[in-house]
Amino acid sequence: MNRHVTTCALFALLFTAAIARGQDIVIIANPSVQISQISGAQLRKIFTGVRSRFDDGTRAVPVLLTGGPAHEVFLSKHIGDTAEEFQTRWRKLVFTGQGSMPRQFTSETALLSSVAATPGAIGYVSRPPEGNAVKVLSVVP
């Protein structure tokens, strides 16, 4: 019985890891955002608190997932951080009075709703969203 549980857990772990490795991330934004593509460098600056505006001058409001494969893939692929490093980066701003932590959501559904309702919001999900409540941004080098 124990051996069976262990085997199942191992398969689940390998399956999750495979999803995480192969997973792509879709960058989404509120329809009020005027741009349709964003450079990787600008995306990184917005999500690390270095910049608070898009290239067109409008305010950028980054929103995050609290954790999970999509969050980790986004951080690894677009920010170059682990979840702990990313957390530390924002805590530096928070604990020195230089910034506030971006809003975080436990599910992609909640994140999508927030991006759809917040002017200037930018976030990420694991698959292209249905409907036109949010727009998809392409990331260019």
Next chain:
Amino acid sequence: MYRRACMLVLLIFCSHRLLGQDLSDLQIHGYANQGFVISSNNNFLSMSTSKGSFQWTEGAISVTDPINDKLRVGIQLHMYQIGQLGGPDVEVDWALGDYKVNDWFGLRAGKIKIPMGLFNKVQDVDSLYPWALLPQGIYPIENREMNLAALGGEVYGNLSLGKHHGNLLYDAFLGEGYLAMNSGYGRQLQEYGLNFPTDPSGRNFGGDLRWMSPKGELTLGASAQSQALDGQDASGSLHMPPALMFAYYAQWTHGKLELDAEYWRTPLYPVLTVNGVTVPVPIDGRAWYPMVDYRLAKGLTVGTYYSHWVNKSEDTSQPANYSKDWVLSSRYDFNQYFYAKLEGHFLHGIAVGYDAQTNPNGLKDNASILAARIGFAF
């Protein structure tokens, strides 16, 4: 009377604003940590470390609220106890209003953190770096209060230099700095018989300029600040003319590897007057360190640094005028909230980290120190 009336009007105005505001974006964060130190010789940081000491506790809680797209207000309350230093009072670490016009111009006012070097602003936030103790030649934990914060204002900004040239970040401040009487310097003043009822203070101004490479791996910067101090009690006074301090630094990160280096010069020329006798206490501090840390596995970071400090205004061959510290360190993050650190120090010289009151039988020139900390942040 006039000041009280102004305070009352301000309070009523702020309460009204607060009541009329959506508090859904209010953020509360905090951290707390506990340390343990044991040393082979000497008592370190005013603790009885030769027997092992747990007298090292620190914590803070912050509340921030974005009033609108450009204005944010916040406060952080902080307490610490390191041996005989600090505690038990809770103090305001920072409290400010932050008005950010755009990325290249913002304004903060209130009690602000002083921009100086790589780690000055985060000196009292243990969870933000891998080390149990930052290089003590530059960031002496017993005297950090003097550099941490000022009452005043600052302008700051971030200038983009184009896609291939990175960013230039600037920060300039002006205000009133102070020397906390419950810090290491305060204890030294008490050893001279000076026990000021209020913290000595004076004009404090300076700035920081740093360049970040386009992908953010390399940071190069320089900081400067001027600090003057004056204090008086019945038995004497402290006068420190404006002291101009400089810092130069570099940081490079590449994947799991981080390299840092700093050089600071801190020429301080305080003059004490005790019962009519004038005592100059010249300190021309020159300090530098190189450090490296590497993320060995998920959650586990290891690192090493060498910290060097000398007082150039005295005989630098004497152990009382230098401090040379080799350090090996490790940190383990159990999850995004909890962590533990273990660190060994091989210390030569007695210029940094010691005081006479906790070492009544004198000091040996060398000591080995083991420091451990556990903590959490949210």
